[in-house]
Amino acid sequence: AQSVAQPEDQVNVAEGNPLTVKCTYSVSGNPYLFWYVQYPNRGLQFLLKYITGDNLVKGSYGFEAEFNKSQTSFHLKKPSALVSDSALYFCAVRFTGRRALTFGSGTRLQVQP
Amino acid sequence: DAGVTQSPTHLIKTRGQQVTLRCSPKSGHDTVSWYQQALGQGPQFIFQYYEEEERQRGNFPDRFSGHQFPNYSSELNVNALLLGDSALYLCASSLGDRDFNEKLFFGSGTQLSVL
Numbered sequence: 001a002q003s004v005a006q007p008e009d010q011v012n013v014a015e016g017n018p019l020t021v022k023c024t025y026s027v028s029g030n031p032y033l034f035w036y037v038q039y040p041n042r043g044l045q046f047l048l049k050y051i052t053g054d055n056l057v058k059g060s061y062g063f064e065a066e067f068n069k070s071q072t073s074f075h076l077k078k079p080s081a082l083v084s085d086s087a088l089y090f091c092a093v094r095f096t097g098r099r100a101l102t103f104g105s106g107t108r109l110q111v112q113p
Numbered sequence: 114d115a116g117v118t119q120s121p122t123h124l125i126k127t128r129g130q131q132v133t134l135r136c137s138p139k140s141g142h143d144t145v146s147w148y149q150q151a152l153g154q155g156p157q158f159i160f161q162y163y164e165e166e167e168r169q170r171g172n173f174p175d176r177f178s179g180h181q182f183p184n185y186s187s188e189l190n191v192n193a194l195l196l197g198d199s200a201l202y203l204c205a206s207s208l209g210d211r212d213f214n215e216k217l218f219f220g221s222g223t224q225l226s227v228l
Binding site: 034036041042043044045046049090092098099100101102103104105106 | 153157
């Protein structure tokens with residue numbers, strides 16, 4: 001079955017330290033992968049996407065993600081976390097031929113001052 | 114440039130009632146998708162509208178229906194409300210239905226509580 005998983009409910013990191021939010025997927029064919037962020041009482045905001053090409057994708061607010069086909073992963077990263085990065089992060093995948101995005105369960109990122 | 118707007122922001126209904134949620138897409142967008150986000154979960158796709166037609170539907174019962182108007186705005190209707198329908202309902206807009214890589218712009222959602 002095609003699916004996307006975020007294995008961590010919460011990630012805690014100190015301000016200034018690098019952060020990683022994990023995402024793995026299970027799909028046949030080539031997926032289109034996305035990261036969205038949700039701040040309290042707000043809708044989701046697009047961060048970045050991987051369609052094809054370079055495995056390292058750069059996005060908004062200094063975030064980047066690395067596509068790893070052999071490990072079927074698409075982890076979100078940032079070299080230096082900010083307190084303002086604290087939010088709920090969703091990995092999403094669009095499967096071939098489907099219009100819908102399938103979202104993971106979300107990972108809450110807490111950046112401590 | 115207005116983004117995606119949804120109304121109302123909050124709604125309280127009782128079981129068995131019917132509800133209508135509204136969405137205006139971002140200026141220049143013609144495709145509207147609806148998602149349901151239950152507490153502590155990721156959004157789940159309900160359906161997508163383009164050219165006033167439902168183009169794809171997720172795993173939701175027929176109690177969930179929608180409509181898209183000529184000005185691209187959209188409504189989500191839910192009949193015979195159940196307690197389990199309590200969730201944040203998100204509307205997302207995009208341009209065209211052919212570029213599946215197009216990023217979605219989301220509204221802030223309508224928080225529906227069913228008592």
